[in-house]
Amino acid sequence: ASPPLPDMFRPSRQPSLALAIGEDKVVFIDDSEAARVVEGKLRSAAVVGIDLEWSSRGDWLQPTLALMQLATTDEVFLLDLAATAMREPVAALLKMLFAP
Numbered sequence: 001a002s003p004p005l006p007d008m009f010r011p012s013r014q015p016s017l018a019l020a021i022g023e024d025k026v027v028f029i030d031d032s033e034a035a036r037v038v039e040g041k042l043r044s045a046a047v048v049g050i051d052l053e054w055s056s057r058g059d060w061l062q063p064t065l066a067l068m069q070l071a072t073t074d075e076v077f078l079l080d081l082a083a084t085a086m087r088e089p090v091a092a093l094l095k096m097l098f099a100p
Contacts, residue, residue, distance in 0.1 A: 036089065042072065048071065050069070
């Protein structure tokens with residue numbers, strides 16, 4: 001008999017990276033006023049990290065963007081892309097970040 005295959009889905013015992021900032025520096029943003037505050041903070045940041053999360057709710061063949069994560073060296077901003085009120089503020093943030 002063949003030896004059993006390794007369990008590829010078991011929990012990893014590898015060490016993971018820890019967030020170098022406290023949870024109090026992770027801020028959920030779901031309105032335009034808070035987005036304006038974020039824009040001001042990002043303008044003065046030397047580096048901004050961006051990550052996008054997709055929603056699998058509804059039609060899994062056509063997922064939609066659900067969350068944008070913007071991070072500086074000292075803060076993380078979680079932008080709720082599902083909130084209708086966030087469309088214009090997010091567009092303004094992206095224009096500011098990617099302007100030549």
